Amino acid sequence: ASRPRPADAMVETAEIEISQSGIVGEKRAGQKRQVSILAREAWETAAAEAGAPELPWTTRRANLLVEGVDLADTIGRRLRIGDVVLEVTAETDPCHLMDRAREGLLRALTPDWRGGASCRVVTPGVARVDDAVCFED
Numbered sequence: 001a002s003r004p005r006p007a008d009a010m011v012e013t014a015e016i017e018i019s020q021s022g023i024v025g026e027k028r029a030g031q032k033r034q035v036s037i038l039a040r041e042a043w044e045t046a047a048a049e050a051g052a053p054e055l056p057w058t059t060r061r062a063n064l065l066v067e068g069v070d071l072a073d074t075i076g077r078r079l080r081i082g083d084v085v086l087e088v089t090a091e092t093d094p095c096h097l098m099d100r101a102r103e104g105l106l107r108a109l110t111p112d113w114r115g116g117a118s119c120r121v122v123t124p125g126v127a128r129v130d131d132a133v134c135f136e137d
Contacts, residue, residue: 002016002025002026003061004026009058015126016063017126018035018121018127020124033119034120035063036118036119037062037064037086037116037118038057038065038092038116039067039071040067041070042071042113042114043057043114045114046105047059047108050107051102052101052102055101060094060109062092067133069134071088072112073113075089076088077136079119079133079134082132083123086121088118088119089117089118090117091116093115094110
């Protein structure tokens with residue numbers, strides 16, 4: 001998902017182009033957080049804990065939703081999504097906007113990297129729904 005301007009709603013797509021500076025067409029491309037990733041399992045846990053399992057993952061405002069990988073404590077690791085390679089640079093701290101969506105969501109996203117990870121682009125390309133996702137070790 002992406003958004004042209006920070007205040008815009010997230011728009012889901014079946015594929016997204018990722019350049020060396022981040023998500024193509026997204027205003028924050030090139031900044032410190034080039035791509036943000038959210039793990040489906042962590043999101044579902046946090047949303048359920050906040051009493052809002054129906055909230056879409058785009059509420060978190062992350063670019064990519066992945067499943068089957070644990071993002072906790074992965075700084076420096078490289079994540080391959082199809083042909084795209086991203087390096088985890090930091091835990092993405094959830095912001096106050098999460099509690100606007102659902103009271104308690106900010107607190108539920110705080111432990112265990114449930115808010116996701118920030119990444120820099122190592123190998124640009126196109127990430128697609130159903131691409132294989134794994135850490136390179």
